[in-house]
Amino acid sequence: MRSLAVGLLLGISAAAVAEEATFSVRQLTPETALTLAQAAMELCRKQGFQVAVAVADRGGIVQVLLRDRFAGPHTVDTAISKAWTAVSFRTSTLELMENTAPNKPASGVRHLPRVAAIGGGVLIEAKGSILGAVGVSGAPSGTNDDACAKAGIKAIADRLEF
Numbered sequence: 227m228r229s230l231a232v233g234l235l236l237g238i239s240a241a242a243v244a245e246e247a248t249f250s251v252r253q254l255t256p257e258t259a260l261t262l263a264q265a266a267m268e269l270c271r272k273q274g275f276q277v278a279v280a281v282a283d284r285g286g287i288v289q290v291l292l293r294d295r296f297a298g299p300h301t302v303d304t305a306i307s308k309a310w311t312a313v314s315f316r317t318s319t320l321e322l323m324e325n326t327a328p329n330k331p332a333s334g335v336r337h338l339p340r341v342a343a344i345g346g347g348v349l350i351e352a353k354g355s356i357l358g359a360v361g362v363s364g365a366p367s368g369t370n371d372d373a374c375a376k377a378g379i380k381a382i383a384d385r386l387e388f
Contacts, residue, residue, distance in 0.1 A: 266378030277364030308347030308361030346371025
């Protein structure tokens with residue numbers, strides 16, 4: 227009887243471990259990512275800014291990239307880096323900029339490859355899950371880029387409820 231109980235306990239433990247061996251994630255559809263990017267670009271255009279917008283998935287891989295016709299050539303890589311940085315560090319790049327300022331304990335983070343510690347990278351989250359990030363580059367300041375990124379997220383917010 228005792229060995230039956232031990233066997234059942236081991237069987238239950240093995241089943242619990244098997245269940246934890248995989249996980250599911252939610253990602254934006256390409257259409258939703260495109261809507262976000264278009265809305266971010268539109269706000270920047272209304273303010274007279276020519277920008278690039280990158281939407282990355284939760285792994286930092288670009289799903290959508292838009293570059294306005296007169297946005298500088300540097301804006302493409304910068305937008306991608308901002309989205310990658312936000313999703314990689316799980317925080318907005320404005321917040322990262324503050325936390326990694328010169329003479330702060332984490333200032334060395336700014337020297338890592340691909341890190342863009344300047345405003346314009348914002349996480350895309352829904353109900354506690356990170357779906358990805360958006361990066362905007364080309365406005366006169368990181369604060370302007372950040373506002374455009376947030377406008378893009380706001381444009382899809384009703385689709386993110388699950």
